[in-house]
Amino acid sequence: MTVPRDAMPPVTAWLLDRLKPVPAGVPLPPDIADPAVQRMVLDMIQHHRVALTLSGDVKDDLSLPETFRDELAALRRRRGTRLLRMAAELGNIGNTLSAAGIPHVALKGVAVGALLHGGVAARDALDLDVLIPRDALEDAPAALAPLGFTRVLFREDGPDNPHPPPVSIFRGPTLPAPLEVHGELADDPRLFPLDRPFDMAVELRIGRHGVRSLSREAAVVYAAFHGWKHFWERIVWLTDMAAAARHPEMNWNVALDLARRLGCERHLALGALLAHRLLDAPLPEPLAGDQRLLDGVARPAALVTPLVTACPPLASGVAQYRIGLSRAVGWDLWMHSRVAARRAVLNRHLRPTADDRKIIHLPPPLYPLYYGVRIGRILMRTLAFHAKGEF
Numbered sequence: 001m002t003v004p005r006d007a008m009p010p011v012t013a014w015l016l017d018r019l020k021p022v023p024a025g026v027p028l029p030p031d032i033a034d035p036a037v038q039r040m041v042l043d044m045i046q047h048h049r050v051a052l053t054l055s056g057d058v059k060d061d062l063s064l065p066e067t068f069r070d071e072l073a074a075l076r077r078r079r080g081t082r083l084l085r086m087a088a089e090l091g092n093i094g095n096t097l098s099a100a101g102i103p104h105v106a107l108k109g110v111a112v113g114a115l116l117h118g119g120v121a122a123r124d125a126l127d128l129d130v131l132i133p134r135d136a137l138e139d140a141p142a143a144l145a146p147l148g149f150t151r152v153l154f155r156e157d158g159p160d161n162p163h164p165p166p167v168s169i170f171r172g173p174t175l176p177a178p179l180e181v182h183g184e185l186a187d188d189p190r191l192f193p194l195d196r197p198f199d200m201a202v203e204l205r206i207g208r209h210g211v212r213s214l215s216r217e218a219a220v221v222y223a224a225f226h227g228w229k230h231f232w233e234r235i236v237w238l239t240d241m242a243a244a245a246r247h248p249e250m251n252w253n254v255a256l257d258l259a260r261r262l263g264c265e266r267h268l269a270l271g272a273l274l275a276h277r278l279l280d281a282p283l284p285e286p287l288a289g290d291q292r293l294l295d296g297v298a299r300p301a302a303l304v305t306p307l308v309t310a311c312p313p314l315a316s317g318v319a320q321y322r323i324g325l326s327r328a329v330g331w332d333l334w335m336h337s338r339v340a341a342r343r344a345v346l347n348r349h350l351r352p353t354a355d356d357r358k359i360i361h362l363p364p365p366l367y368p369l370y371y372g373v374r375i376g377r378i379l380m381r382t383l384a385f386h387a388k389g390e391f
Helices: 010-017 035-047 066-099 109-116 134-147 216-229 235-246 252-262 265-279 291-308 319-323 325-335 339-350 354-359 364-387
Strands: 105-107 128-131 150-152 167-171 179-182 202-206 209-213
Touching (some): 010 035, 035 066, 066 134, 066 202, 066 209, 109 128, 109 209, 109 216, 134 167, 134 179, 216 235, 216 252, 291 319, 291 325, 319 325, 325 339, 339 364, 354 364
Parallel strands (some): 128 179
Antiparallel strands (some): 150 167
16 A cells, blocks of 8 residues: 555655656646755655656656756756766775685675666666775775875764774775775664675776676665665655565565575565565555554564655655654664664664763773763653753
């Protein structure tokens, strides 16, 4: 069952319609001639990173105001050019890591565009993500130095963090986006315990370069895991699930079997169900035949749908407070079917962050007290959202 058009904001209804292979012709609001409304729609498109995924040629759509058509066409050109530059740089990065003897696979954006969307320029991406063995993270700066990459510190890199995340961020002279080099597929490997990801890698042809990526099935399971981690706050992640549902070479039996082994079958089912309801994607047969699984994820689907379709869109990271933190954590625990992953979920929500550690400076022997600071800040932020009526 799809979500009725009148159950969501008109701009969101138009945007989701234009992301379907054959749009139904949902109109924009009558006040689209207002420049402020046009800017709001363009901001929605940029927030959800779907400028390149919109169907049809906007230049020829006479139902849209000319100024809006021109701005949207210009946005698509800019994003497409940026993606091609990122793809070329990804090939250089892969060649350089191979020369240094560092196993690697490309993750998320650019790789997913090639795997599912028919080309890298058909799916936007914020940055480049590459996975390498965790014990090779220390070697990454030297390996990438010939390309001009330098590591940049981010707030969780500070010396006061006893548990830094397994990721390093780099900037390069010709890359128009950050490069994130991951040592694990999740901050805590118990959350997505994929064994031997480098042995499962496939070779993609992106431009003139060969790029190693997760297999199509593993990439889709990972996309579903990643989407739920952020409560599906970006529509571009749902377009990945819709593209996978329509892809002729996607083996959903393999994907579901892998998801069950990882304890992420509910993530996969939720992503497929949201793509079905919001983007009219077909429900893959292995999931459609598991009614118990679909019934189970129907409630979290109803929970996140208003967050996905909100207009203006929600700021990044506030979804769990809009849901209610206790409900968000409870559903996060339920989504993982493995006990070890559920322990990791609790750790992820309660582990002190850089912002928590800024509140008070504690010497290393007293670091456990930061958990109290963390819980206090969570309660204060939850009360602030409640006071604003944002629940």
